[in-house]
Amino acid sequence: MNPSSPVVAVIGAGSIGVAFAIVFARAGWTLRLQDPDPQRLKTALDEVADRCADLSRYGLLEETPSALCARISLHADLETAVADASLVQECAPERLDLKVELFRRLDACAPASAILASSSSALPSSRFAGELPGRARCLVAHPGNPPYLLPVIEIVPAPFTEPDVVERASALYAEAGLSPIRLNREIEGFVFNRLQGALLREAYCLVRDGISSVADIDKVVSQGLGLRWAFMGPFETVDLNTRGGIGSHAQKMGPAYARMGAERGQQDPWTAELVATVESQRRALVPLEDWEERVAWRDRQLMQAARERAKRDRD
Numbered sequence: 001m002n003p004s005s006p007v008v009a010v011i012g013a014g015s016i017g018v019a020f021a022i023v024f025a026r027a028g029w030t031l032r033l034q035d036p037d038p039q040r041l042k043t044a045l046d047e048v049a050d051r052c053a054d055l056s057r058y059g060l061l062e063e064t065p066s067a068l069c070a071r072i073s074l075h076a077d078l079e080t081a082v083a084d085a086s087l088v089q090e091c092a093p094e095r096l097d098l099k100v101e102l103f104r105r106l107d108a109c110a111p112a113s114a115i116l117a118s119s120s121s122a123l124p125s126s127r128f129a130g131e132l133p134g135r136a137r138c139l140v141a142h143p144g145n146p147p148y149l150l151p152v153i154e155i156v157p158a159p160f161t162e163p164d165v166v167e168r169a170s171a172l173y174a175e176a177g178l179s180p181i182r183l184n185r186e187i188e189g190f191v192f193n194r195l196q197g198a199l200l201r202e203a204y205c206l207v208r209d210g211i212s213s214v215a216d217i218d219k220v221v222s223q224g225l226g227l228r229w230a231f232m233g234p235f236e237t238v239d240l241n242t243r244g245g246i247g248s249h250a251q252k253m254g255p256a257y258a259r260m261g262a263e264r265g266q267q268d269p270w271t272a273e274l275v276a277t278v279e280s281q282r283r284a285l286v287p288l289e290d291w292e293e294r295v296a297w298r299d300r301q302l303m304q305a306a307r308e309r310a311k312r313d314r315d
C-alpha cells in the first residue's frame with residue numbers, strides 16, 4: 001500500500017457502499033467499510049470478492065480479488081471507521097431523518113480536513129447538512145449504479161459548500177477513475193435522475209394510454225436510442241442527426257417537441273435564446289466544419305458496438 005494514498009470511509013455497506021468500496025480499493029486506496037447491520041458486514045466482503053472475480057473475467061481488474069479485498073477493513077463502529085479518513089462517502093438509505101442524524105455524527109467525529117460526501121440520489125445536502133458547524137465540507141457526490149462500471153459522478157455543492165472542497169472532491173473522484181461532473185447549484189434529482197425521470201415519465205404515459213407495451217418501449221431504447229447513448233448524449237445525438245447541426249434540428253423539430261410537451265402539461269419551449277446557448281456550446285465542442293467527420297466517428301462507434309453484439313450472440 002502506498003502510505004500517501006487516501007483513506008476513504010464508506011458508510012453503509014448496501015448496493016452502493018459495496019460498489020464504492022470496489023472503486024476506491026481498485027484505485028489502491030485504504031478503504032474502511034462501515035454498517036450498523038452485522039448481517040451486512042458479514043456478507044459485504046464476499047460480495048466485493050464475487051464482483052471482483054467477475055471484473056477479472058472481463059479483464060477489468062489488474063490484481064487478484066483477494067489483493068483488492070486486503071485493502072478493505074470492516075467496521076460496525078462509525079467513529080473508528082472515519083478516524084483517519086480524508087474522504088467519507090455516505091451510502092446509507094435515502095431517508096431524510098437518517099441522513100440528518102448520520103451527518104450530525106459524521107461532522108462530530110471525522111477529522112476536520114475530511115470531505116463528507118453523500119451518495120444521495122435526490123436529496124440535496126442543504127436538506128441534511130445545513131445546520132452543521134462543518135457544513136462547508138459537505139456535498140453530494142451521486143454515483144451511477146454500480147460506480148465501478150458507470151464512471152459518471154455528480155458533484156452537487158450546497159450554497160454553503162466551500163469551493164475548495166468541491167475542487168478537492170472532484171480531483172479525488174477523478175483520481176479514483178471516476179468521471180465527475182459539477183452542478184452549478186442544487187436541484188432535486190440532480191441531472192442523472194432528472195434525465196432518467198423525463199424518459200420514465202413519458203414511458204409510463206405511453207403504457208397508460210395504451211400506445212405501446214412495456215417490452216416494446218424497452219426495445220426502442222435497447223435496440224435504438226440506447227445504442228447511441230452508450231457513447232454520446234442527447235445533445236450530440238441530435239446535433240449529428242441533422243445537417244446544419246443542432247440549430248437546424250431545433251428549427252425543424254422544436255415545434256413538434258413543444259406540442260408533445262404541451263400535451264403532457266409541460267410548457268418549456270426551446271426559445272431562440274436557449275437554442276443559441278446550446279448551439280454555441282456544441283459548436284465549441286465540434287465546429288460545423290468537423291461535422292461530417294464526427295458523423296463518421298458516430299457510425300464507427302455503432303459498428304464497433306454491432307460487432308461486439310454479433311460476437312456476443314455467437315458465443
Ligand SMILES: NC(=O)c1ccc[n+]([C@@H]2O[C@H](COP(=O)([O-])OP(=O)(O)OC[C@H]3O[C@@H](n4cnc5c(N)ncnc54)[C@H](O)[C@@H]3O)[C@@H](O)[C@H]2O)c1
Nearest residue numbers: 012013014015016017037040091092093094119120121145
Ligand atoms: N441503488 C441505486 O441505484 C443508487 C444509485 C445512486 C445512489 N444511490 C443512493 O445511495 C444511497 C444508498 O443506497 P443503496 O441502494 O446502497 O441502499 P441499500 O439499502 O442497498 O444500503 C443501505 C445500507 O445502509 C445501511 N445503513 C442503514 N442505516 C445506517 C446508518 N445509520 N449508518 C450507516 N449505514 C446504515 C444498511 O444496513 C444498508 O446496508 C442512497 O442514498 C441511495 O439513494 C442509490
